[in-house]
Amino acid sequence: MGDEWLYSDGGRQRFNATTLQQYGYIIYPNNTISNYSSCVLAFGGYIPTVISNGSWYNSTGCDTPVRPIRTRGTIGIVTAIIFGIALVLSLVALNKHGKSFLPAEKRFRLVGRRWPWYWCIITASVGLVSGFTAVDVDRVWVLGTAAIFHFIFYLVTLPTCLAAVWEMTRNWASFEERKGVDEDFTMYRQDDLRSKIEFYEPLIFYLFNFLSFFLSILRAWNPIARSNSHVITDARFQASSVFSFLAWGTIVVAHFIARHYYRPKSIPWKIPVCLVLILIRIAFNIGSAFNYSISQLRYQATPAYIYCLGYLPVLLTLSVILYSGWKEPNEDQELLRLRNTRNETLDQEMSAMPDRKSIGKSGTERKPQTDRARRASHAPAHDYWGDGDHREPV
Structure with a gap:
């Protein structure tokens, strides 16, 4: 029985x-x-x-939250709130830098300087969702839908943040070109090697970035939710982490190419700082893909790993971009300021130059002559009538 x-x-x-x-x-x-x-x-x-x-x-699903909230969920709520603040600040920055104060130019489109803020908005949004879904990861008895959403949106923050850093770097180079063209229209041609390189740079970056997204996100997630070690460290996750590093390397190379061609007086601090910060997240992804013991997709993973090495670099990168957006002026307004500065300098130079009428053939300034000196300088008039009555011309 x-x-x-x-x-x-x-x-x-x-x-x-x-x-x-x-x-x-x-x-x-x-x-x-x-x-x-x-x-x-x-x-x-x-x-x-x-x-x-x-x-x-009378059954309860295995992915139903039945446990009290734990460390991962508490920190996840705080992280979500910070991402929410970043989302609001990204919208403010988009409103500031997305406005146009000059006629539209085909060569420098307005949408080009909006893209950094679009990617910041996307990064903050997915980070917000990932932070809130972390609440139920430790509360469920068996990882399920909540864990899948948490891990998916967490992984998406890397390619979107990388795209924000790329667009920030590309926009800086584009504005350097725009300032040069505004000063001298013939300074940068549109059919030279520089323009060809700048045409292919975004194609290469977004290819690497999309491959990283495709290999890590668009896949079956149920085995990952069960913390299957063979799946979490498979070839797809490993290749995805390597492609993220190649996308990062593309940004670095593009930055040095822009410095070579435009020779700026100074390099904005936000670019190297963001590159170093996001590299920490990339290194953590590479380590997680090859070492199961530190994988952020493991159920037993220490929350300190995923928050300190996963979320924190992304939040700091967003903070640097948003802070620079708050401090820097709108591009059109900065261009108008540079134009006014050049005009004032030109006016000062023109006012300092002597009048052309007062300069002699030898380049020295003429001195005014008296009436007597002018009369003495004329040759005597010829006496055509012979009457001896000769008068000097007045």
Whole structure:
């Protein structure tokens, strides 16, 4: 008679063995019953009942939050709030830098300087969702939908933040070119090697960045939610982390190419700082893809790893971009200021130059002559009539 029953929760709950076997249900050591299509809790106060058609009533799903909130969830709420603040500041920066005060130019489109803030908005949004979904990761008995959303949006913050850093760097180079063209229209041609390199740079960056996104995000997530070590450290995650590093390297190369061609007087501090900060997150991704013990996708992972080495570099990178956006003026307004400065300098130079009428042929300034000196300088008039009555011309 005992063979007709299967037990869970230390023998305190029993289930019909024939029904469970007929529908492929297995009782696991963590006191859950699952056939990979449905999973229910079977311990303590969670007492499900299976009927002859294989369905359950009075059951609680394995991914239902049943535990109290823990460290990961508490820090996740704080992280989500910070991302929410970054989202608001990104919208403010977009409103400031996205305005136009000059006629539209085909060569320098307005949308080009809006893209850094678009990517900041996307990064802050996915970080906000990831932070709030972290609340239920430690509360569920078996990782499920909440963990999948948490990990997916966490991983998306890297390619979106990388795109924000890329657009910030590209926009800086574009404004250096714009300032040069505004001063001298023939300074930078549109058919030289520089322009060809700048055409292919974004294609290369977004190719690497998209491959990183595709390999890490667009895949089956149920094995990852179960913390399968072979899946978490498979070739796709490893290749994704390497492509992120190649995308980062593209930004570095593009930055040095821009410095070579435009020769700016100074380099904005935000570019090297952002590159160093986001490199920390990339290095953590590479380490997680090759070493299961520090993987941020592991259920048993220490929250300090994912928040200090995962979220914090992204938040600091966003903070640097937003702070620089708050301090720096709108590009059109800065261009108008530079024009006014050049005009004032030109006016001062023109006012300091002597009048052309007062300069002699030798380049020395003429001195005014008296009437007597002017009369003495004229040759004597010829006496055509011979009457001796000669008068000097007046």
